Amino acid sequence: MNRIIVNALGREKRWARLRDGIMESLHVYQPEKESIVGNIYLGRVDKVEKGLNAAFINIGEDKNGFLHIDDLAEYVSLEEPERNSAEISKLLHQGQKLLVQVKKDPAGTKGPRLTGVIELKGASIVYMPQGRYVAVSKKASDEEQKKKWRRFGSKMKEDKEGILFRTASLQKSKEEITTEFLALRKQYQSLYASSLNRKAPFLLHGQDVMADDILEEVKKIKEVEIITDDFVWKEELQVYLQQHGVSLSSPISHFQGHENIFNHYRVETQIEKAMQRVVWLENGATIVIEPTEALTVIDVNTGKFTGKSGLSQTVLKTNKMAAKEISRQLKIRNLSGIILIDFIEMKSEQQQAEVIAALKAGLSEDGKRTTIVGFTELGILQLTRKKTKPPLLEYTTCSCPSCSGQGRVLSAESMAYRLERELYELYPADEDKVVIEATEDVQRAFRGESSHYLKEMESTIHKKIEFQHVKENKPYYKIKRLENR
Structure with missing residues (x-):
């Protein structure tokens, strides 16, 4: 049985997919690290750089966005001869307002990467108001079917528009696709009309990243039950899924227990x-996972397992078991980039092929592109997995100050979000005051700007929150006691 458990209460949002109680995937969203990819802004040109053939756009975020001429809608609309001589300084000027969409999140000193070629995603198609082309999903293998949809798209769209037929569109009728296309066109027209009365910079359309991720997960599995601890978000998700053509076998459930939902469904211990x-x-064997900056190394050891059959079969059985578990760990921990797996040595290529098959089966429902390169001469399996977000450990922890950064400890933000969840569980208690010991960094992360979140939490749980400062060499807190004022 598949279940999606959504912990939507509090600032840190989390959801996990369980299969028969075992966590198969995990997603965590912290507000200060939330992706803005897909957001549509009314931006203002801050500076045009002729040398880069690009412009820096103020979209209201901490850093200006970078817009290259190749991603400018006016440039895309030019014919080929005109493009060769086009200069961004002739297409944009300082102070100009324009619609832009985020392609890539800011990283380090770099601001977000922008595009002026807006994309609006539907259940079956992607609509591009200035795309000027028609394409069909690469996952579609039938060339005749691809040609049919390209012809249909070319007839349906206006000259400047673009359409990408997603994999789901191949199972839909032309009437259904037309209805979705017209709805997306209307959505863009509404966004554009709204921008005319706005002062730049302004966020016109924000992506609900968590809802998007859940939508993609639901599409991959046939039967799933969704349970969340936030009633308002439950209603919003129900509508969102319906808008994207997803009908669930049962309505989304609202968990009303006082215990944290991840504790109730035993997700927290798995995290x-x-x-x-x-x-x-x-069977007593172990997998050791060592992420580094350049790659991730995974080592498989027999441990206590010896088995009752011959050594060769014992090795194969352990390696196949490890391959299945590794595929699960890659998804849970969000490990990506170059991954090297040192399985227990196998003597035959047939056994290696069986292990690869077990790994592929475990990754069959993975939404990220994984390429299995194969075994090296030293018997190490090489693979790559597309990176879209930092690994779980990096996302939720920081370098340990006690061991010169060699270890990891939960970050101040993660500790603050954990404290929030514990405070929600205290809601039924009769006492009206809670005393908490915490380091300064955890207090700062918990309070929020101008102590806004502290006041909000006090109002929610009907209790005064009092912090007592403690000195520790890492982020720390402890709920000391409950009392009456």
């Missing part, structure tokens, strides 16, 4: 295990 470097298999 704690996912933060450790050693994973134990049922």
Whole structure:
């Protein structure tokens, strides 16, 4: 049985997919690290750089966005001869307002990467008001079917518009596609009309990243039950899924227990295990996961397992079991980039092929592109997995100050969000005051700007929150006591 458990209460949002109680995927969203990819802004040109053939656009975020001429709608609309001589300084000027969409999140000193070629995603198609082309999903293998949809798209769209037929569109009728296309066109026209009365910079359309991710997960699995602890978000998600053509076998459930929803469904303990470097298999063998800056190394050891059959079969059985678990850990921990797996040595290519098949089966429902390169001469399996977000450990922890950065500890933000969840569980208690010991960084993360979130939490749980400062060499808190004022 598939279940999606959504912890939407509090600032840090989380959801996990469970299969028969075992966590198959995990997603965490912290507000200060939230992606803005897909957001549509009314931006203002801050500076035009002739040398870069690009412009820096003020979209109201901490850093100006970078817009290259190749991503400018006016440039895309030019014919080929005109493009060769086009200069961004002739297409844009300082102070000009324009619609832009975020292609890539800011990183380090760089601001977000922008495009003026807006994309609006529907359940079956992607609509581009200035796209000027028609394309069909690469996952479609039938060339005749591709040609049919290209012809249909070319007839349906206006000259400047663009359409990408997603994989789901191949199972839809032309009438259904037309209805969706017209709805997306109307959505863009509404956004554009709204921008005319706005002062730049202004966020016109924000992506609900968590809802998008859940939508993609639901599409991959046939039967799923969704349970969340936030009633308002439950209603919003129900509408969002319906708008994108997803009908669930049962309505989304609202969890009303006082215990944190992840504790109730035993997700929290599985997350704690996912933060450790050693994973134990049922037969006593172990997997050791070592992420580094350049790549991730995974080592499989027999441990206590010897088996009752011959050594060769024992090795194969352990490696296949490890391959299945590794595929799960890649998704839970969000490991990506170059990954090297040192399985227990196998003597035959047939056994190696069986292990690769077990790994592929475990990754069959993974939404990220994974390429299995194969075994090296030293017997190490090489693969790559597309990176879209930092690994779980990097996202939720920081370098340990006690061991010169060699270890990891939960960041002040993660500790503050954990404290929030514990405070929600205290809501039924009769006492009207809670005393908490915490380091300064955890207090700062918890309070929010101008202590806004502290006041909001006090109002929610009907309790006065009093912090007592403690000195520790890492982020720390402890709920000391409940009392009456």
